[in-house]
Amino acid sequence: MLDLDEPALDSPSGRATQPRQLIVTLYGLYARPSGGWLAVGSLVRLLAELGVDEPAVRSSVSRLKRRGILRPHAVDGIAGYALTEQAQEILREGDYRIFERVRASMADGWLLAVFSVPESERQKRHVLRTQLTKLGFGTAAPGVWIAPAHVYEEVAERLTRLGLRDYVNLFRADYLSALPDLADKVRQWWDLDALDHLYEDFCAAYGGGEPGEPSEREAFVAYVRILTDWRRLPYLDPGLPPEVLPRKWSGTRAVELFESARARLEGPARRHAMRVISHR
Numbered sequence: 001m002l003d004l005d006e007p008a009l010d011s012p013s014g015r016a017t018q019p020r021q022l023i024v025t026l027y028g029l030y031a032r033p034s035g036g037w038l039a040v041g042s043l044v045r046l047l048a049e050l051g052v053d054e055p056a057v058r059s060s061v062s063r064l065k066r067r068g069i070l071r072p073h074a075v076d077g078i079a080g081y082a083l084t085e086q087a088q089e090i091l092r093e094g095d096y097r098i099f100e101r102v103r104a105s106m107a108d109g110w111l112l113a114v115f116s117v118p119e120s121e122r123q124k125r126h127v128l129r130t131q132l133t134k135l136g137f138g139t140a141a142p143g144v145w146i147a148p149a150h151v152y153e154e155v156a157e158r159l160t161r162l163g164l165r166d167y168v169n170l171f172r173a174d175y176l177s178a179l180p181d182l183a184d185k186v187r188q189w190w191d192l193d194a195l196d197h198l199y200e201d202f203c204a205a206y207g208g209g210e211p212g213e214p215s216e217r218e219a220f221v222a223y224v225r226i227l228t229d230w231r232r233l234p235y236l237d238p239g240l241p242p243e244v245l246p247r248k249w250s251g252t253r254a255v256e257l258f259e260s261a262r263a264r265l266e267g268p269a270r271r272h273a274m275r276v277i278s279h280r
Contacts (some may be wrong), residue, residue: 017228019052020060024069025228027083028091030273037073042277043081048220088159093154097234098227104148106179106241111152111170113137115147118237123256128164136238138189146189148239149173179243186244191234199250202229207257216275217269223261230258 026046031038045059061081066072073082083091113132117125135155147155149172159165175182186192206226214222226251237251245251 011141017225019056020222022047022050022052022065023057023230024032024048025224025231026273027070027087027269028094029224029227030270030277031083032088033276034092035251036088036276037080037163038082039075039077039078040051041078042279045276046220046273050224051216093158094231096154098231101177102150103239104150104241106243108241110175111147111155112140112173113147113155113168114143114171115145115168116143117167120193124164124167127162128167131162131164134235136235138238138277140185140189148241151239162235171275178238183244184255185241190238190240192246194251195233195247198233198236199254202233202254203250203257205229206261207253212266214265216268219265223265223269226258226261226265 023043026043027036027038030046043061044054044057048054052060061070064074065081068084069087070081071084115125115128117128124173132145132147135147135158136151137147140146152170152172155170156165159168206229233254242249
């Protein structure tokens with residue numbers, strides 16, 4: 001099953017960023033205008049600026065090839081790697097989740113997913129659970145998964161693309177008990193404490209105040225690193241309505257911090273990257 005990342009509830013500050021994660025970020029940001037292709041030389045130079053040496057680049061590219069994310073491709077006799085069609089589709093899905101997703105309101109209601117997988121296909125049961133988790137679902141009861149209803153189209157498209165749609169029944173639902181009770185239930189259905197700690201770590205890592213105007217190269221290094229650490233968090237966050245979130249929710253500050261950094265760094269970072277890429 002093709003995956004660009006494996007989101008997990010561990011702290012960004014407690015683990016080193018993997019070169020393959022940086023490569024996926026670079027391709028998502030800077031390769032798609034050219035059909036998803038980067039020259040080997042450009043990739044090596046860009047990653048060197050991020051502190052990754054050439055052997056580590058080549059090892060990580062080999063791993064991404066084995067996982068069906070990159071494929072060898074030469075352009076005008078220049079060796080390089082291109083995103084596979086599936087990887088491009090996943091990145092398109094990720095654009096909305098990472099850059100545009102909005103938080104749900106209570107009026108949206110809820111999406112329930114109930115699935116049944118034959119024992120002979122139990123591996124698909126594991127894949128379904130993994131994908132529902134990455135789509136922001138919590139577990140309301142054994143075999144009953146729940147998410148804000150506004151994610152329906154994203155969920156349906158993802159399950160269809162992965163060939164899993166026929167195993168899942170989706171229902172739109174309203175919660176009819178008292179709101180305080182729902183807030184308590186939400187804490188049972190999702191591990192919000194763990195997610196809040198991740199947001200706290202993100203704020204601690206990147207919320208130390210904005211320095212002076214960065215050079216384009218400095219902006220490139222900073223933006224690729226902050227986006228690489230950020231892009232898994234929206235996949236772990238179900239986007240719950242504010243009324244059911246903990247009173248001191250670090251996600252609000254984390255979103256503001258990321259958007260501020262993006263506004264300041266995205267433009268100069270792109271100019272630097274495109275200049276490197278143009279000198280193959």
